[in-house]
Amino acid sequence: MGKTAVFLCHCGDNIAATVDIEKLKKEFSKDKNLVVKNHMFLCSEAGQQMILDTLDKNKDVDRLVIASCSPKHHWNIFKDCVKQKLNAYMFEMANIREHCSWVHSDREEATKKAYSIIKGAINKVQHHEPIGTVDVPVKRDVLVIGAGIAGMHASLELADKGFHVYLVEKEASIGGNMTKLGRTFPTDDCSMCTVSPIMNEVKAHPNIELLTLSEVVGLSGRVGDYNVTVETKPRYVDLDRCTACGLCTEKCPVSIPNNYNLGLDKTKAIHIPFDGSVPNAAFIEEEACLKINKGVCGICEKVCPADAVDFNQKKERRELKVGAIVVATGYQQTDLSNTEYYYEHPDVITGLELERMIVPSGPTGGKVVCPSDGREPKTITFIQCAGSRDKRHKEYCSNICCMYSIKNAKIMRAKFPDATINMCYIDIRAPGRRNEEYYALAREKNINMIMGRPSQIMDAPDGRLFFDVFDKATNKFMRVESDLIVLATALEPSEGTKRMAKVLHLQYGMDKFLSPLHVKIAPVDTTTEGIYIVGTAEGPKSIQDCIT
Incomplete structure (x- = not known):
């Protein structure tokens, strides 16, 4: 030696x-x-x-x-x-x-x-011994898990470079949370006008194979030669035959909460996910279908003019061999039920629920109303950091809340010129290109900015909502009454992100988001070579940051 x-x-x-x-x-x-x-x-x-x-x-x-x-x-x-x-x-x-x-x-x-x-x-x-190397073939197929904006963008980038991409999405349509938004900051573009062409490009790309209603349930192998098990739930509708005519939804007798619209309206047990969905075809919510669970009904099958309904479809498992994996499983909103935010009250809604109201194709046809009785709100209050930067809930900043609330406050001012609009905040965080300018413009819209964290939200005697807050900017204690309260709820890892951490053996941080190999120099790599993370699977971030 x-x-x-x-x-x-x-x-x-x-x-x-x-x-x-x-x-x-x-x-x-x-x-x-x-x-x-x-x-x-x-x-x-x-x-x-x-x-x-x-x-x-x-x-x-x-x-x-x-x-x-x-x-x-x-x-x-x-x-x-x-x-x-x-x-x-x-x-x-x-x-x-x-x-x-x-x-x-x-x-x-x-x-x-x-x-x-x-x-x-x-x-x-002193105990190290030389280790030799060998050249082994690497599979050029890539698996992308999650078809939100980050997953779709990654898939297109890879497919354009000649890689064959399996794009796996657990929902019936691709698009993710971005399809639920009304407009996007700082340009106020229509969200669907932005994301819909990308969705259609993904569907049409010859190098992308789309697997909806599918989840990754197993992994083995090594970098360059991964064996992935994908489980696909039955849609009970033949994609090649369905014409999206909507007759099955019209005739279906079973009404259920519309998950896409966050429960703000109803849909049927068989329905198309949303206007502009990809694939643009109906699917059956298995747990709500009378035919599947009780052997009765089957009206959709009888009325379908294209003979597309197929109750013989079964759950399938497929083994894929890929060289690399990209995880883009996204985020979800923190559930603030049974907290001081009084989320149980119908007139306390989340920012995403407000987005669904704003959209003309949403549950209220583009009209913003108080869900409790359908009246037009005279006072709207936005509460920032609802569950974020709070040791009782999530300690981290959710990154996008300030900007999307400012955007929604601007939209509310345009819709309700005479309404009182309040925003309670700890501080405003507006990093990113044009965001500070966007915030400055919002300050000109007669929005009452209250620098303080609200107390518990309660019912007022007249049926409205109220809370107390100390405004640090004016050094005054005040009571704020509102018809509609909009919470900028904390973002947390989606259930799919948490599940992928277990299935793919990935590390995650104290915030439960997936951990990169190094936050500065390897922000998309993971400790498992050949597996990468993009978008909000790694942490809260804006649409711009998800695709750059």
């Missing part, structure tokens, strides 16, 4: 401000079996060249230790450097930044700890 080279990184003053690098160099240099060098930035071109030059000058060195930052940060950089002179696996990294300098303030104690960490790495690398 030859000598071991030890390279100590100052990392500017990230390490050197707390750890005495010169003292470590002096101590390790006492061992004649070690060649010790230090550099201001080992990851730099000059630092890597120093490593290569040291290996050239010391031919008896057959392994090395790099004492620097986290292996998550620069493992591959140093691996590529080392393999120019030695076997790529004959080195070890000692993390003396995250594990030492960043968590200690006592320089002497931090230096002692760094010495122990490096000594352990030196002992460990």
Whole structure:
């Protein structure tokens, strides 16, 4: 066994401000079996060249230790450097930044700890043996899980580059949450006018195979050669025959809450998901169908002029072989039932529910009303950070709430010129191109900005809603009465995102969103090579950030 080279990184003053690098160099240099060098930035071109030059000058060195930052940060950089002179696996990294300098303030104690960490790495690398490499074929098919805006965009980018894409979506239509929006900030474009062409492009692309009503239930294999099990629920409607005429929905006797419209209206057990859905075909809600559950009815099958209804369809499993996987399973809104926000009251709604009202094809035909009795609201209050930045609910900022509430407040002002519109906020966060300008324009719309977190929402004697709040901007305590309250509810990982963490063995953070390999330099990679995350599966973000 030859000598071991030890390279100590100052990392500017990230390490050197707390750890005495010169003292470590002096101590390790006492061992004649070690060649010790230090550099201001080992990851730099000059630092890597120093490593290569040291290996050239010391031919008896057959392994090395790099004492620097986290292996998550620069493992591959140093691996590529080392393999120019030695076997790529004959080195070890000692993390003396995250594990030492960043968590200690006592320089002497931090230096002692760094010495122990490096000594352990030196002992460990003595047991390393060269590992060979082999070339193996890589499958060029890619699986994208989730067909919201991020999943569709990723699929199109891959398909345009010649990859065959399996796009798996658990709902009956692609499009995700973006299809439920009225307009999008900061341009106020119609959301469906933006996303609908993308949906149709996905459907028409020859390199994209669309699997709706499908979920990933199993994974095996390795990067470049993954075996994925996909389970598809029966639609009970033949996609090739259905003409989307709507006759089955018209004649169906079973009414159920419309999940797409967030329960604000009713639909039928058999229905088309929404106007402009892709595929544009009906499907049957299995748990509500009389024919499936009780063996009676079957009216839809009898009246369908295209003979598209097929109750013989069964759940199917399919094995896919892919080289890489992209997870785009998105977010859901936090349920604020049984909290101080009084979400049980019909006139306390979420921002997404307001979006559905705003849309002309929505449950109210584009009219914003109080759900309790259908009256036009005279006072509308937006409450920001409802469940966000709150240790009782979600500690993190949900990123998009300020901007989409500002957008909706502007729309409410246009719809109700004489209404009182309030917005309670902690602070307004408007990062991103044109967002600050958008906020400034909203301030000109006679919207009462109240800087404070509301107390519990309660019923007023006249049937309206009220809460108390201390406005920090004016240093006044006030009572706010409202006909309609709109909550900017916290975003949390969707059930699909949580499930994929288990099925695909992915790490997630304290917020339960999927964790990237490194938030700065590898924001879409995961700790499992060949599996990537995009969009709000990784954390709350705007539409723009989901596709860039």
